Amino acid sequence: MEKSARPRTALNECVKVVVRCRPLAEKEKNEGFDEVVKVWPERGGVQVYNPKGQDKLFTYDAAYDCTADTQTIYDEMVRPLVASVLDGFNGCVFAYGQTGTGKTHTMEGTPEHEGVIPRAFRHIWAHIENSASPDVTHLVSCSYIELYLEDVRDLLSKDCKKLTIRGQYTSKLQNPPPSLRHSTTRRTALSPQRPQSTELNGFYIPEMTSVVCKSAAEMVRIMKAGNRNRASGRTDMNEHSSRSHAVFLVTVETAHRKTNRIRVGKLNLVDLAGSERQRKTGASAERLREASRINQALSSLGNVISALAENSPHVPYRDSKLTRILQDSLGGNSKTIMIANIGPASYNYDETITTLRYAHRAKAIKNKPVRNEDPKDAKLREYQAEIERLRALIEQRRGLADKKVKKEKVAKSKPQPADNSEEETVSIENENILAESTIEQEKCKTEELEHQINALEERLVQGGGGKDLINNLNETRLILEQRHTEITERKKREVEMQQRIELEEETTAIVTNTFANLQQEVDHKTQRLKKCLAKYAGLREEMVEQREAHDNERRDHETLQAALIAELRRRLLVADSFVPDAGRPAVLRARYNEDTDAWELREHSGVEPLARRPVSAAGRRRPTCSAALAHNLPRQRAENVLDLAPLPLPTTTRTYTPPRHHPLHSQSIPTPVKKEPEMEPVTVPRKSAGRPARPSTAHHRLGTAGVR
Numbered sequence: 001m002e003k004s005a006r007p008r009t010a011l012n013e014c015v016k017v018v019v020r021c022r023p024l025a026e027k028e029k030n031e032g033f034d035e036v037v038k039v040w041p042e043r044g045g046v047q048v049y050n051p052k053g054q055d056k057l058f059t060y061d062a063a064y065d066c067t068a069d070t071q072t073i074y075d076e077m078v079r080p081l082v083a084s085v086l087d088g089f090n091g092c093v094f095a096y097g098q099t100g101t102g103k104t105h106t107m108e109g110t111p112e113h114e115g116v117i118p119r120a121f122r123h124i125w126a127h128i129e130n131s132a133s134p135d136v137t138h139l140v141s142c143s144y145i146e147l148y149l150e151d152v153r154d155l156l157s158k159d160c161k162k163l164t165i166r167g168q169y170t171s172k173l174q175n176p177p178p179s180l181r182h183s184t185t186r187r188t189a190l191s192p193q194r195p196q197s198t199e200l201n202g203f204y205i206p207e208m209t210s211v212v213c214k215s216a217a218e219m220v221r222i223m224k225a226g227n228r229n230r231a232s233g234r235t236d237m238n239e240h241s242s243r244s245h246a247v248f249l250v251t252v253e254t255a256h257r258k259t260n261r262i263r264v265g266k267l268n269l270v271d272l273a274g275s276e277r278q279r280k281t282g283a284s285a286e287r288l289r290e291a292s293r294i295n296q297a298l299s300s301l302g303n304v305i306s307a308l309a310e311n312s313p314h315v316p317y318r319d320s321k322l323t324r325i326l327q328d329s330l331g332g333n334s335k336t337i338m339i340a341n342i343g344p345a346s347y348n349y350d351e352t353i354t355t356l357r358y359a360h361r362a363k364a365i366k367n368k369p370v371r372n373e374d375p376k377d378a379k380l381r382e383y384q385a386e387i388e389r390l391r392a393l394i395e396q397r398r399g400l401a402d403k404k405v406k407k408e409k410v411a412k413s414k415p416q417p418a419d420n421s422e423e424e425t426v427s428i429e430n431e432n433i434l435a436e437s438t439i440e441q442e443k444c445k446t447e448e449l450e451h452q453i454n455a456l457e458e459r460l461v462q463g464g465g466g467k468d469l470i471n472n473l474n475e476t477r478l479i480l481e482q483r484h485t486e487i488t489e490r491k492k493r494e495v496e497m498q499q500r501i502e503l504e505e506e507t508t509a510i511v512t513n514t515f516a517n518l519q520q521e522v523d524h525k526t527q528r529l530k531k532c533l534a535k536y537a538g539l540r541e542e543m544v545e546q547r548e549a550h551d552n553e554r555r556d557h558e559t560l561q562a563a564l565i566a567e568l569r570r571r572l573l574v575a576d577s578f579v580p581d582a583g584r585p586a587v588l589r590a591r592y593n594e595d596t597d598a599w600e601l602r603e604h605s606g607v608e609p610l611a612r613r614p615v616s617a618a619g620r621r622r623p624t625c626s627a628a629l630a631h632n633l634p635r636q637r638a639e640n641v642l643d644l645a646p647l648p649l650p651t652t653t654r655t656y657t658p659p660r661h662h663p664l665h666s667q668s669i670p671t672p673v674k675k676e677p678e679m680e681p682v683t684v685p686r687k688s689a690g691r692p693a694r695p696s697t698a699h700h701r702l703g704t705a706g707v708r
């Protein structure tokens with residue numbers, strides 16, 4: 001197929017931000033919490049009542065209250081994005097927000113309330129069935145991964161194998177070899193296809209399972225199978241809390257026979273885990289470890305959003321795997337929708353304001369979506385090339401087989417000489433048998449190749465598949481879709497108009513107020529000054545609130561850290577008590593390799609390396625050994641002496657002191673009895689021979705390191 005090098009220009013497009021507020025939960029009602037969120041869907045506004053000060057009002061591309069269903073959100077916001085994906089663009093929908101605010105409810109939904117993901121599947125397949133030309137071929141494949149405790153796991157592989165995110169495409173990786181032998185599991189770029197000139201920073205996940213699908217129902221089955229492997233658990237804030245960030249990737253490839261072009265659209269459907277506070281979720285042990293990683297990744301995502309919104313020259317995508325995965329969706333080649341989920345309860349005021357602030361910042365992020373035409377890693381092209389190769393092979397084999405048959409016929413038709421010896425007759429017969437078996441083998445091979453072609457062709461979906469697929473239902477669906485799009489467009493315009501009218505009203509109120517005399521001007525200026533002062537006061541208040549929120553967040557982090565350290569100490573204590581001494585050198589040699597994402601044992605050199613030299617005390621050039629301190633030897637002060645003396649064993653006995661009226665006393669034996677201090681039976685002395693005792697276990701070492 002001919003490849004075009006047509007330049008593709010990218011138009012900036014802002015990230016669309018939608019806010020969805022869920023209803024007050026039963027538990028929140030029972031505990032008597034008030035609703036502090038008011039949504040203004042007609043102007044995309046969200047107002048939060050502040051019990052301590054001024055109310056907050058934020059505006060977005062759209063805002064939905066608790067009465068809105070996912071169908072409305074899909075039709076108004078997500079449908080146009082999925083339509084772009086079908087047209088060869090990259091798209092991303094991600095749900096963001098505090099734990100228990102309805103991210104999974106929005107993305108996956110429930111059997112009664114279908115979420116965005118299954119709706120997108122149906123939309124894609126309705127489009128494929130409606131594209132009535134047999135000249136159009138589609139190939140739909142999907143992958144499902146999760147980010148759990150900073151491990152990327154393949155939810156569609158048998159044992160949820162760990163995957164590695166690789167940075168930067170190389171020229172070799174841009175053209176992966178067309179290997180169809182492993183047609184279900186092959187290298188797939190998660191980071192959507194970038195135009196060649198900007199492909200330098202892309203990330204991709206090799207060996208991610210990619211399953212070719214034939215219907216929306218099959219895709220739902222795959223999603224459910226993946227969900228069964230996804231990490232989830234109970235917390236005090238959510239009965240079924242997602243403990244991982246999940247990404248469902250759909251790739252739709254469309255080949256147009258007439259134009260010889262292939263368009264590849266990639267859709268990332270992301271259900272993030274929610275931010276959470278330990279004191280509210282009551283997380284401990286494993287849940288706590290998960291929470292710390294979830295918050296860490298979300299904090300990195302917040303930093304990326306802030307950096308992009310402020311047009312910062314450095315965007316910290318590399319800070320976490322989540323931001324690497326979402327790199328293209330935020331500030332890259334993609335059309336993106338962020339669904340910010342919030343709860344209405346007063347109890348969650350701080351978290352709601354934080355989510356709304358991030359969502360507001362995300363509105364300023366500009367993406368550069370480009371239509372992916374004829375990308376080099378299009379699977380469809382590989383399939384077509386393979387089918388053509390197999391067809392050519394069959395033709396070749398058929399030609400050879402025909403020739404052999406003709407040859408045999410000629411040989412058979414030749415008159416046999418009458419004086420043929422018995423041996424000659426046998427050899428001719430053998431030759432005939434051999435030729436017949438070769439022809440049979442050729443036939444089998446040809447049939448095998450035909451089977452292969454059929455299998456490959458079955459994966460490709462011919463647009464429309466003939467008139468029988470374009471039934472009335474699909475036509476009606478198409479018309480309905482068009483109507484939906486029109487209504488959505490109109491609604492969007494209405495919201496925009498409403499927001500513009502409000503702005504205009506404010507400015508015209510000032511402009512139309514003509515100054516009749518100086519007093520009027522003074523009044524006007526005073527009014528403006530008042531407004532400025534009010535704005536200044538508002539900003540100050542916001543700053544104070546932000547500081548408060550930041551302090552709260554810091555306190556939370558500290559609590560979390562303290563809890564994690566306590567947990568770590570517990571584990572170290574267990575390790576110190578139960579890991580045998582023989583195993584410790586091996587434990588010390590274990591190193592974490594960030595490239596391979598695994599723990600490795602270093603080569604045993606025979607001699608264990610010396611412990612690292614301790615850092616100097618303040619004001620001293622080098623650490624001073626205890627001997628130098630004891631004898632005041634200035635020469636030894638600068639020596640790097642490691643104290644390798646064994647620790648004194650704890651005293652478990654007491655020197656015998658006879659009772660006062662014991663016969664020994666009455667005999668007045670001159671031996672002086674030294675009085676020993678009272679000893680706890682099994683405590684390790686902290687000091688020995690005037691120098692500080694070294695901690696004996698990892699547990700103690702951690703204790704002396706303290707909480708940083």
Ligand SMILES: Nc1ncnc2c1ncn2[C@@H]1O[C@H](COP(=O)(O)OP(=O)(O)OP(=O)(O)O)[C@@H](O)[C@H]1O
Nearest residue numbers: 022023099100101102103104105238241242273274
């Ligand atoms: N719009 C809504 N209407 C009705 N119920 C909702 C809505 N949104 C969420 N819920 C309910 O709230 C609960 C929590 O929702 P969900 O599990 O989707 O939250 P989440 O944000 O995904 O939480 P986490 O981050 O912990 O996974 C569920 O019982 C869900 O049914």
